[in-house]
Amino acid sequence: MSKITDTFRNIFKIHELRQRILYTLALLVIVRLGAHITLPGIDSALLAESTRNQSADTLFGLYDLFVGGAFSNAAIFALGIMPYISSSIIIQLLGAVVPYFQKLQQEGEDGQKKITQLTRYGTVLISALQAWGVTIKLISTSYQGVSVVPVAVQGFGWTLSTVLILTSGTVFMMWLGEQITDKGIGNGISLIIFIGIIDRFPYAVFDEYQRISQGTSSIIIELIIIGFMVLIIGGVVLVTQGTRRIPVQYAKRVVGRKVYGGVTQYIPLRVNTAGVMPIIFAQSIMFIPNTVLSFFPNNEFLQNLSQYFIYTSPVYSFVYAVMIIFFTYFYTAIAFNPKDVADNMKKQGGFIPGIRPGKQTSEFIDNILTKITLPGSFFLAIVAILPAFVSGWGVSVRFSQFFGGTSLLIIVGVALDTLQQIESHLLMRHYDGFMKTGKVKARR
16 A cells, blocks of 8 residues: 555656646546536526436437436536547548548658548537538427426527537547547547546436335345346456467577577557447447438437437347447557568568468468457447347446446556556556556556
8 A cells, every 4th residue: 555655656756747637637626527518508407306216228328327426407518529530530440441641641640630630620520510400400409388497488490500610519528538649648539438437426326225225126126137237247358358479489589799580579469449439439420320310300200210229228228239349359450560570570580380471461460360350349249239238137237337337447558558557657667656656457
């Protein structure tokens, strides 16, 4: 315990690290404040009454979890950072099929700046469309026959101002995330999602306490279910963090008086190279159908169709799992290119025993990566859809969403990545960190 205390002291001894942490915390506080500032023209009291008994098993309930309650509050940050993630997905998908985007990806820093600019433009467009859908949903929301939007302010002016405010809120959050990444600690976009999920924890616990106190749920059964979920998720995390090492032999070379090579090194291939990004990507895509359907609140056929996209629906779980498997392979292909690895090995005089350098080496690595990614993608899919099934065993949807699947993986993944950055700052200045003296291990 004393070593952990010393580590905290060391963090605040380093001026740069202290400034980065305080800067990050200050921006995250701004994010949380924006989640509680209600849009103009909204009766917050009527809105609270109308959403009090709203089921959390809809995708809007899950969306509200990711944005930390801002959606149910009809806040200026109601859209969260999800439009930016959706735009990033679209740009990356285009990079795999459109030559123009492929060329940008190969142009280095200049190409990356252009891709970032296009991603921002896409964020504005997606945010505006989603904001329009939010205005339609708010207008159709009422409590005991009274609209949550005061009649005096309804109309084109209110709709336009709300779309502008919500879009500006998303753009501002995108900027805050970029500032955290550049001047703070950790990945800004991931931390914004992380803090939103953490904010929902007290509400999830309170909901479950009410269910137990009212006798609708048994604490013993819930503890067994939660323990079961934690064991499964813990096992999945351990399995997906495993690696397959490929031996690489470097030929001995003599340059002047120095001898190079003649040793065997290893290429570590992770079972889950993509981390939690496939889940975040898949979840962003799954929000799109309900966003589109929100434009037609009075169409009976489309509203019946929306029932298939309820969080606990088997159809939703199947599509969601398939999307996660797809994005696991897609993100792995982006993060790890076997052809580049094979070319670098060939230039440095390295080869895999029994495999010819060049194309055959690339195909060999790609084949192994494809095989070990398959179980990793299935494990991620199982963890992500687990809460949908657990909620049918007496656990509230909000509680199961927090302690199972997506939320827990994101919390653990973002926390470990952030701690790893703090660890790097400490080790650079010859201080012991959490991962050396504590029980936390980095995700190498």
